[in-house]
Structures are given as structure tokens and as C-alpha cells.
Amino acid sequence: MKHISILVPLGHTSLPNIDGSHQILSQVNTFMADMGKPPLFNVQLVGLDNHIPQRNGMFTIKPDVLVTDVAKTDLIIIPAMYGDIAEVVEANKVFLPWIVEQYQKGAQIASLCIGAFFLASTGLLDGKQAATHWSLAHVFRQIYPDVNLVDDKIMTEDDGIYTSGGAYSYLNLLVYLVEKFAGREIAILISKSFMIDIDRISQSPFIIFQGQKAHEDEPVKKAQEFIENNFADRITVDQLADMLALGRRSLERRFKHATSNTVTEYIQRVKIEAAKKSFESSRKNINEVMYDVGYTDTKAFRTVFKKVTGLSPVEYRNKYNKELAA
Structure with missing residues (x-):
């Protein structure tokens, strides 16, 4: 039987992450019992105190065991753990050496959403792929430059460490973990029981690009x-460099350092x-939107659109413009 430790940190934490993980992994044992098989998981809430208040005292979580x-x-x-990351790490620093020790003993680790910030503070993510909520990707890169953040993915797996992207994408990671530990059949049962879209791997369609300033x-x-x-x-790097009285290479280097994007990517x-906003709110066709945003090559537009969003222009419009989809 595998021991699962769902951490209950001090401070403002995602209750759905904690309760959802406990519920889904416990349900695996129920399905195993229905099949006449022994339970697969021993699921425990692991905390730093016997009573941990949440949401300004609105809720209290009672861990099954203390981390010690x-x-x-x-x-x-x-x-996911909310608030200033330095304060979050300080309040929960007792977890850090324990996490590292358990990983060295062979434990696997999964961070959910912005829980990746806390996991990264252990140093275990250095040199590894990780995902977090797309809206905090730039902040994450600034704090943890040694982590290979892939802000378009809904989950990552690297040397026994798993991370999930934004918000409720943690459900997709849990289904993935269930499949890994319990097999495809149980994972499908979980996805159907909780109505979770199995095999979804990208959070790109949900990203709202707000610039990195x-x-x-x-x-x-x-x-x-x-x-x-x-x-x-049509904007070129040379045009921008001339406008700013900078050398091209200097601009490209500074732009990449400041925004995590090349000028062309930006x-x-x-x-x-x-284009996304136009597809969401207007009745314009694909070519009209393409021309509006400065593309003249349909193939190039579709290629870049799918690279950024994970969907084709038609798929994106049908998904997010209900008036046209009806």
C-alpha cells in the first residue's frame, strides 16, 4: 500500500486542492474494493499543527498526523499556497527538509498550481521542468530562474516530481497519477465519476496574455x-532598435531578460x-481576424495561433464564442 501525504500548510491554502486530492485518491480504494482487491493508498493529511485555521478562521483542518x-x-x-512567497516559506519551513529527505528516500512529489513556488524553494526543481498558474509564470521565473518553467503545459513530470498548471488543472494531474499508480482502467473510472477530462495536457487555451511589465x-x-x-x-526588431537608439543585439538581450520572450515571440x-479577443466577441471570420491583427499568410497565422493557444483558430472560436457555436 502506498502512503500518500497531502500537506496541510499554515496560512491561506487551497481547500479544494486538499479535499479534492483526498476525495479522489480515497475513491480509488473504493473502486479497488468493488473489484475485490485490497486498498492501494493510505491517504493522510499531514500538517504542522493539530488544528490549522483557514480563510480567517472560517474553516479548520485537522491533519491526520504531524509531519514529524x-x-x-x-x-x-x-x-496551492497563497500570499507572499517569502512569508509562506518562512511559516512552513519545517516542511522543507522533510520534503527533501523523503524525495531522497524515493518518494515522489506533486505540486498543485502555485504550490510549485513552495516546491521550488526546496531546490528540488532546479534544472527540472515545472508548471504553475499561467498568470504567475513571469513572477516564478524571476524568483526561480534555475527551474525550466513551461507555462503552456497543464502538468509536467520530471524525475519523480510532478507539477500542475492553473487552478483546477490539478484534477488532471490527479487522474494522471491515478493512472500511473492504479492503471488506466481505474483512471477512466475516476475521470467519469468526477467528470474530469482525461488526457488534457495543455493550459494554453486559458492563458490571457497581459504582457510582462x-x-x-x-x-x-x-x-x-x-x-x-x-x-x-509590420514591426521589426531593427525598427524598434532604431526607435530606442539601441543596438539590435542589446535590445534583443534586454528584451528577453525582462520579459522571458524574444521580441518576435512578444x-x-x-x-x-x-485575435483571441476578436474570436470571443465578434462575428468576424478567420480571414478577417487574421488581417485585423496583421497576418496575411493563412498557414502562418494558424501555425502561430495553435502554437500559442493549443487550438486552431476555428477550434478556439467554437469553444469560446457560444453565439457562433450555437
Whole structure:
């Protein structure tokens, strides 16, 4: 039987992450019993105190065991933890050496949504792939530059460490873990019972690109603003460099450092974000939207759109414009 440790941190934590993980993994045991098989998981809530208040005292979680009582576990689940990351880490620092020790003993680790920030603070994600909520991807990269963040994925797996993307995508990771530990048949039963879309791997369709301006490089900000105000035009790196009186290589280096995107990638993302909004709210056809955002090559537009969103223009419009889909 595999021991599952669902962490119950101090501070504001995602209750759905904790309760949902407990419910789904416990249901696996129910299905196993229905098949005449022994339980697969011993699921426990693991905390730092016997009573942990949540939501300003609105809820209280009573862990099954304290972290000091768990000598060996097989899977650690880290829920989303809200607030200033430095304060979150300080309040829950007792977990950190225990997580590292358990991983070294062979335990696997799964962080849910922005729980990746806490997991990254252990150092175990350095050099590994990770996902987190797309809206905090740029902040994550600034704090943990040694982690290979892939903000378009809904989940990652790297050397026994799993991470999930934004919000309720943790359900997709849980189904994936169920399949890994209990097999495809049980995973399908779980996905049907909880109505979770099995095999979904991308969070790209949900990303709202808002630009990455949490930096102090003013010329780069001016370049970003110019791109956002003139995205329908043909914009080149040389044009931006001349406008800002910078060398091309200097601009490209500074732009990448400040935004985590190349200039070309940023231009593409601004164009595609404008196209997404048009598909969501207008009755324009694919070619009209394509021309509006500055593309003249249908194949190029479709290729970039799918790369950014994970969906074709037609799929995206049908998914998010109910008036046209009806």
C-alpha cells in the first residue's frame, strides 16, 4: 500500500486542492474494493499543527498526523499556497527538509498550481521542468530562474516530481497519477465519476496574455507599448532598435531578460491575444481576424495561433464564442 501525504500548510491554502486530492485518491480504494482487491493508498493529511485555521478562521483542518510523525511516505502532494512567497516559506519551513529527505528516500512529489513556488524553494526543481498558474509564470521565473518553467503545459513530470498548471488543472494531474499508480482502467473510472477530462495536457487555451511589465527596463517597456499599440502593422526588431537608439543585439538581450520572450515571440503573443479577443466577441471570420491583427499568410497565422493557444483558430472560436457555436 502506498502512503500518500497531502500537506496541510499554515496560512491561506487551497481547500479544494486538499479535499479534492483526498476525495479522489480515497475513491480509488473504493473502486479497488468493488473489484475485490485490497486498498492501494493510505491517504493522510499531514500538517504542522493539530488544528490549522483557514480563510480567517472560517474553516479548520485537522491533519491526520504531524509531519514529524511521518518517517516514510511514497507521494507528497503540495497544495496551492497563497500570499507572499517569502512569508509562506518562512511559516512552513519545517516542511522543507522533510520534503527533501523523503524525495531522497524515493518518494515522489506533486505540486498543485502555485504550490510549485513552495516546491521550488526546496531546490528540488532546479534544472527540472515545472508548471504553475499561467498568470504567475513571469513572477516564478524571476524568483526561480534555475527551474525550466513551461507555462503552456497543464502538468509536467520530471524525475519523480510532478507539477500542475492553473487552478483546477490539478484534477488532471490527479487522474494522471491515478493512472500511473492504479492503471488506466481505474483512471477512466475516476475521470467519469468526477467528470474530469482525461488526457488534457495543455493550459494554453486559458492563458490571457497581459504582457510582462514587472521589470524596470524602461526602453523595453517602451518597445512593449509600441508593439501593443501597433500590432496590426509590420514591426521589426531593427525598427524598434532604431526607435530606442539601441543596438539590435542589446535590445534583443534586454528584451528577453525582462520579459522571458524574444521580441518576435512578444509580437506574436500580442497579435494572437488580439485575435483571441476578436474570436470571443465578434462575428468576424478567420480571414478577417487574421488581417485585423496583421497576418496575411493563412498557414502562418494558424501555425502561430495553435502554437500559442493549443487550438486552431476555428477550434478556439467554437469553444469560446457560444453565439457562433450555437
